[in-house]
Amino acid sequence: MKAKRITAVVAAAVITVSAFSASAFAFDYNSHKYDKTGVPHSGGPSTPLVDNSTFSTPIVADPDVDRIVDAKKVRESVENDTPIRIPYDGVTITKGGVAEIAKSDKPVVFTVDGAVITIDPASVREVKSEELKFRIVAVPEEGATYIYPSGGGAYVFDVEIKVPKLKIPDTMDKANARLYHITDTAVEDQGAVTFADDGSCTVVLNSRSYFKITGSSAEDVSAAAPAYADDTEV
Numbered sequence: 001m002k003a004k005r006i007t008a009v010v011a012a013a014v015i016t017v018s019a020f021s022a023s024a025f026a027f028d029y030n031s032h033k034y035d036k037t038g039v040p041h042s043g044g045p046s047t048p049l050v051d052n053s054t055f056s057t058p059i060v061a062d063p064d065v066d067r068i069v070d071a072k073k074v075r076e077s078v079e080n081d082t083p084i085r086i087p088y089d090g091v092t093i094t095k096g097g098v099a100e101i102a103k104s105d106k107p108v109v110f111t112v113d114g115a116v117i118t119i120d121p122a123s124v125r126e127v128k129s130e131e132l133k134f135r136i137v138a139v140p141e142e143g144a145t146y147i148y149p150s151g152g153g154a155y156v157f158d159v160e161i162k163v164p165k166l167k168i169p170d171t172m173d174k175a176n177a178r179l180y181h182i183t184d185t186a187v188e189d190q191g192a193v194t195f196a197d198d199g200s201c202t203v204v205l206n207s208r209s210y211f212k213i214t215g216s217s218a219e220d221v222s223a224a225a226p227a228y229a230d231d232t233e234v
Helices: 002-030 071-080 095-103 218-228
Strands: 091-093 108-112 115-119 130-132 134-139 144-149 154-163 178-182 187-192 201-207 210-214
Touching: 071 095, 071 108, 091 095, 095 154, 115 134, 130 154, 134 154, 144 154, 144 201, 178 201, 178 218, 187 218, 201 210
Parallel strands: none
Antiparallel strands: 091 130, 108 115, 115 154, 134 144, 144 210, 154 201, 178 187, 178 210
16 A cells, blocks of 8 residues: 555656646747747757757659650640649750640640740741740839840740739839840830730740830830849849
């Protein structure tokens, strides 16, 4: 009987200590401000006090998004009526892929950065490999949208881009919006831009450098161009 009482006392003590430790741990953890990775913003320990891997989602390369688009991928896209996704760091369309686009009986569609890119087979001017890599940036303070293609020179086909509403600032003068091609030496007016009912607009590019959609005049665009002349890295 005495042994049973001792056992009960020891068990109660263990429970009490465990409860106190848990509450003390919670107080210590909550007394620090952590970001979503578990690292304190300032002060406190240099490593998380708990394994918080479940609190954040690691960035993992998408295994379903290839950086090479060959003839087979183009053919499957056309047959299945599904767009080809372009990852953030772009894709290379092989010579065979471009040849497949040229002989397709309908446009080939890509998606990138919320935009939709369409290549008309009839616009293919040369069959060779081509890179597609874009960054589309809305600049509210300028009432403008910039399109930065990677690389230089002309494309071997026309690149039709449907720019989504979320990439077009509300400050843009849409009634007077035009597309400007900005090179190292000139600002070329590519014509008026019209907007669809969903707030998007569609432009066609056949060369690189960078482009600006804005309601500003060509003179104003020319004046602002030097500020962005080197901002073509994507």
